[in-house]
Amino acid sequence: MVTNDPLHLSVDCVVFGYNDTGLKVLLINQKETKEDHSSQPMSQLPGDLILLDEGLEEAAERVLFELTQLRGVYLKQFQTFGDPDRVKDLKDRSWLRSVRTQPEQRVVTVGYFGLVSLHEFNPKPASFAGSVQWVDLQKVGPLAFDHNEILSGAMDALQSQLESQHISFELLPKKFTLSQLQGLYEVVLEKKFDKRNFRKNVKKMNHVIPLDEKQQGVMHKPAQLFSFNRDEIES
């Protein structure tokens, strides 16, 4: 027989930000609650329950904006996490009691990864729900709930899609150098590339177009700038 027990559904966003200093992930620090002085406040991924009439991606966009003020971020669903006990850990209980009307309710969450360029404006995310920060991927400590696992799943998805799905430009400024592109590939895929071979391959991609423009104000030979042509992405 079918049952009709309700449960809760949330979205969690793993937003990756890239600049020349490395690959970061966007975390929010849980506010310390009145009831809870035992454990120090934890970090977590931005996420929240979805509303009854909104689509999943719509929910991810809304939640990300509400918690971090970021808008227009490329978001892609990658995996859904549904362990019945994923929000039942002791360390997470008191925080849940402070923000949820039904803190004991099971929550299934749909994971989205997001991509942002930190080059130009370094989007200082703001939040009334607690402080928000870009954390170097190497320096991410223990997170609330199963968020370390979600982060790791997002990283896997990013790695496997970076080349095939032409999403690298979401992590770069509109105008970028080939060194920046290569640096991005090296950080995400965690391996080194040969400069000359890398550039040969890029020249074969018809969606990377050279501009009549160079870097300015750098202490070395200025690099040519390139941009992505979103229309050429069918190769």
Next chain:
Amino acid sequence: MVTNDPLHLSVDCVVFGYNDTGLKVLLINQKETKEDHSSQPMSQLPGDLILLDEGLEEAAERVLFELTQLRGVYLKQFQTFGDPDRVKDLKDRSWLRSVRTQPEQRVVTVGYFGLVSLHEFNPKPASFAGSVQWVDLQKVGPLAFDHNEILSGAMDALQSQLESQHISFELLPKKFTLSQLQGLYEVVLEKKFDKRNFRKNVKKMNHVIPLDEKQQGVMHKPAQLFSFNRDEIES
């Protein structure tokens, strides 16, 4: 603010079956209901609401067994479908009223694809919830809800994972010929392979091991049999 509106969560299983006659998908025919004589009964994917205390994959296994009597099927999550109107289509209303206590409730569904070999025992799925059938992928007509979309998403996932994830053996008998393996690749990836080149590639895979055994009772030169070694899968 957070809301606590409950919604329903289901799993849907896209089970692919393969044999020498092609690639099939497992569908169930909705039973005609008392109230509903207007439209003829539709086909749909096996799926149902998850229970409050079971994991997602666990739910997929249970639902698949309850609806089709199949057990021990390889299952993998591929995508979650959450359009707020995905079960609101007129064509699906009366069937929902006959099986659900809250037929108007929004349902988000987690999609799993499954893989089964139809070679040896041709698992005749049985069901008390309606008749169950293996339908040739080319001949799948309009399905209930958004199940055509789910099927198409599962097919994409299967195509992109067939080579990289070493899952082809789930669709083949324990002992198989290289022609069967090639046929599988051709049907799933929808392209032809050169026999000699294909075999050269297979010989490089250390998880495909030749047996000291040949086909019997065939009207042509009997083929050597091979099997997969699940332990060797890390190449």
Next chain:
DNA sequence: ACAAAAGTGTTGGAGATACACCCATGA
């Protein structure tokens, strides 16, 4: 003997890898 699928090697071209030096700029 015939039909039907199994099995087997070589060659040419494309693509990947490895590698080292000169250039333009700001300090």
Next chain:
DNA sequence: TCATGGGTGTATCTCCAACACTTTTGT
């Protein structure tokens, strides 16, 4: 003039694609 990263070509090797005939079995 020096330090810094930008930019370039060639030789080799590996990998992939194309291609046709002989073998074994059942009827």
